[in-house]
Amino acid sequence: MAVNLSAPMNLLPVAGLRLGVAEAAIKKAGRNDLLVIELAAGSRVAGVFTQNAFAAAPVQLCREYLKATTSIRALLVNAGNANAATGDGGLADARATTAAVAAELGCEAQQVLPFSTGVIGLRLPLQRMLAAIPKAVAAASADAWTLAAATIMTTDTVAKGASRRVATSQGEVTVTGIAKGVGMIEPHMATMLGFIATDARLTPAAVDAALRSAVDVSFNCVTVDSDTSTNDSCVLCATAQVGSQDIDVGDADYAAVAAAIRDVCIELAQSIVRDGEGATRFITIDVGGAMSVAEARQVGYAIANSPLVKTAMFAGDANWGRIVMAIGKAGVSGLDPASVGIALDDVQLIVGGQPHPDYREERGAAVVAKPEFTISVTLGRGAAQARLWTCDFSYEYVKINAEYRT
Amino acid sequence: MAVNLSAPMNLLPVAGLRLGVAEAAIKKAGRNDLLVIELAAGSRVAGVFTQNAFAAAPVQLCREYLKATTSIRALLVNAGNANAATGDGGLADARATTAAVAAELGCEAQQVLPFSTGVIGLRLPLQRMLAAIPKAVAAASADAWTLAAATIMTTDTVAKGASRRVATSQGEVTVTGIAKGVGMIEPHMATMLGFIATDARLTPAAVDAALRSAVDVSFNCVTVDSDTSTNDSCVLCATAQVGSQDIDVGDADYAAVAAAIRDVCIELAQSIVRDGEGATRFITIDVGGAMSVAEARQVGYAIANSPLVKTAMFAGDANWGRIVMAIGKAGVSGLDPASVGIALDDVQLIVGGQPHPDYREERGAAVVAKPEFTISVTLGRGAAQARLWTCDFSYEYVKINAEYRT
Structure with missing residues (x-):
């Protein structure tokens, strides 16, 4: 896989x-x-x-x-x-x-x-x-x-x-x-x-x-x-x-x-x-506009570890609402949703906290159908950035880890 | 389910x-x-x-x-x-x-x-x-x-x-x-x-x-x-x-x-x-001996949210090494492994940070085979405690969330 x-x-x-x-x-x-x-x-x-x-x-x-x-x-x-x-x-x-x-x-x-x-x-x-x-x-x-x-x-x-x-x-x-x-x-x-x-x-x-x-x-x-x-x-x-x-x-x-x-x-x-257990997607997560590298990583990990984001990526579903959810739960104090931007590769999803008027579901779906892509997030708070890598979450992950000792 | x-x-x-x-x-x-x-x-x-x-x-x-x-x-x-x-x-x-x-x-x-x-x-x-x-x-x-x-x-x-x-x-x-x-x-x-x-x-x-x-x-x-x-x-x-x-x-x-x-x-x-998505086990997590309720919850959530603990529970596998791992990664500053205890219902797994001499795989397996059981952890640092509830992580969770919008 x-x-x-x-x-x-x-x-x-x-x-x-x-x-x-x-x-x-x-x-x-x-x-x-x-x-x-x-x-x-x-x-x-x-x-x-x-x-x-x-x-x-x-x-x-x-x-x-x-x-x-x-x-x-x-x-x-x-x-x-x-x-x-x-x-x-x-x-x-x-x-x-x-x-x-x-x-x-x-x-x-x-x-x-x-x-x-x-x-x-x-x-x-x-x-x-x-x-x-x-x-x-x-x-x-x-x-x-x-x-x-x-x-x-x-x-x-x-x-x-x-x-x-x-x-x-x-x-x-x-x-x-x-x-x-x-x-x-x-x-x-x-x-x-x-x-x-x-x-x-x-x-x-x-x-x-x-x-x-x-x-x-x-x-x-x-x-x-x-x-x-x-x-x-x-x-x-x-x-x-x-x-x-x-x-x-x-x-x-x-x-x-x-x-x-x-x-x-x-x-x-x-x-x-x-080679992540059960991986079918290799995903780069770029977070910019943060007040510190630690803050950028905090948001990046919230996305990278969200089971809901990872299962959507497994399905090739550009379910960006879950990316929004993950950014929002990351615990960044004072984060202003109105300054947040999100893109999948070069397809802009959210600009200034609002859905981008030109976004169409097919455009997002075309990105997440690929085996490798980038989720880019800008927080609009500062100049710090971080880059993480993660994979998706598949049936195979559960299978590998439910059967690991047997 | x-x-x-x-x-x-x-x-x-x-x-x-x-x-x-x-x-x-x-x-x-x-x-x-x-x-x-x-x-x-x-x-x-x-x-x-x-x-x-x-x-x-x-x-x-x-x-x-x-x-x-x-x-x-x-x-x-x-x-x-x-x-x-x-x-x-x-x-x-x-x-x-x-x-x-x-x-x-x-x-x-x-x-x-x-x-x-x-x-x-x-x-x-x-x-x-x-x-x-x-x-x-x-x-x-x-x-x-x-x-x-x-x-x-x-x-x-x-x-x-x-x-x-x-x-x-x-x-x-x-x-x-x-x-x-x-x-x-x-x-x-x-x-x-x-x-x-x-x-x-x-x-x-x-x-x-x-x-x-x-x-x-x-x-x-x-x-x-x-x-x-x-x-x-x-x-x-x-x-x-x-x-x-x-x-x-x-x-x-x-x-x-x-x-x-x-x-x-x-x-x-x-x-x-x-009724958690895909749940087959209902798990109570009791953490005691903590220095604060927040600390007890921190350890409880580390266990409750660990994909590896949750997939082992789905498999009915008393893979307590993963519980140890989750406690250890919870980020409790100065935690002394030698004072930690772990039990599955009334079966003691770890006492004073060491495997309990009477523990046998069959005894742990009998607990996690049940649809409901309790993971008890004592940290040996204080008197605060917390109780959380979680479920296991199954194929069905991935299926539900990979197919949610389709």
Whole structure:
């Protein structure tokens, strides 16, 4: 059902990074579901994580490890089990898996960041994972990005990845990222597992800054179903293999590298929405004329998460009354309906709070019949704007989520 | 699909109030879709209305008229068209319909409160409504409550009404109410049309106080789909026919009458959820141990509106990981997962933030297989609590809302 999305064909290797996968039969047998990403010594890593108060065990460990060391040497990812709401036992399980990777690589457990995705509330099948970890390490290679993207899928129907190359004064730099996630998606800090890597020699501060600014306009601007996962994690690894001069925030090369990282994140975030559970429409929501970016996003999310707007879009019904309703319920204090405008692509629906005299139902219907379109809203209050991406709400969403565990 | 809900059989007449219905073919022909409620001189009326910034034309007029006069003599209600987002023309239409009722009854237009429900963004069929109004007035009788409840339905599958009798020092008092609404339901002030009447001699201040306190624990505690209508309106009419002494807030009889009004509102609000679009489960959500009622409601709504919780409940799947996720995403600052408890009816799932050792999947599954059950959450932060009602999220919800206009 994914909207204009196909699996990535040419994900570019990143010098200093190798990926290995294995089968641990975590939820079911017959598929790769465990991934180890090895990083060269000297790599700089930054992560952003879920704002959900019930952060999963691996998220808790990532936060702990990233405080304890700046020398991360590997990432361990499993699909099929989120290791969330598993109490102290779950935390011990996650710790044991990182120790197992560390033993293979000859480093400390806290140099291995763990990530889990899948069902909440079940303990990990620890023994099967410990058995699979050496196999994944043994299989590692630089060109396994596509295999890795497929390994971390859960209800995803299409693997998600993106690459960019960008010239710097020290030579050409590569940025490659993969992500997974199609439901429980309204990240608020990061999405349900995004891994972005570059061989650029970014300083730790630059890695952190580039990740946060990229996430803010990509993973933090998508919603499938308004639900925020307990496991959302997004990591940027800079392996520092190109050149010998560090690139810090403000340096000449920083802007170009950060832009490539941002572009990869936006492409990945859009891929998540295109493959949103049951999605048949990919919808961009532009809100302008707001008093702040936060206000623009508040209105954008009210539209993007309204079940009534989303079911109308699924039906290809230009039921703009529901867009009006969603703007009105967004809770913008003092919003003046008489200054609001709404358009579907270039078809103006509402101008100055009144129905546009030239609007005809057929014109709106022609827009929402397309698999991709934009809902534009102007609030007439200020100059701030925001852009979000969402999908529609179909029978298939209910089916996927009513049957997820059975 | 309504959950344990049947049409009201014995709605008690309220002295001083008559109801008349007629067919105006507002959305389609062949059904009554216009209701006039006449009130005796001396009736006291209070209303609460939507917080949606795009309040519909009838809501705007209600607010204007209630400021202009304390002598309301009639309510005019139509189904099939919301008269919302219709601009200045829609406001003129609503004004014309109230003038037409006033002409029939020999009062001023501003003594007639208008209410509309149905599709947003279309103009009313004014001529057909003006033709139907005299017929509705001519048909008015004291015992047409059940007919009235059916007349105001849109996608409702069952008419909604409730009655109570209560003894006062001046004699027995009756409270009867009707409501409609099954989608675009998260009222935040009132639901999509609730009309409650009593023959008690409540003062205007007591009418207002009794309505607000009743709505706060009834219509403001339900959600079907998190969407807030542009037309939500709830009105309490006291016809002052019983006794000769006014009942004010704090008077001996006030508590009993207010409790009867509250009970009618709770029954009506629950009816709306039981008939929620596509509903197969009626779910009570109790949140305790909060630092404030607002905080308890915040957590309750996060659960009640989570598409993932709602689809799991539809599947009869005790997927409590999604309840954990919803609590965690509610945005309660400083929430300590280690103090949280969760139960399904009397089956404890989480105690002190950890899975309960005695919990077995079968026990949770047995609860959520039932058409009615309670999700209880304790936050372990304070003494405040809140109770909400919601329903599940089914294929049928998508079907109803994808096909609503076609």
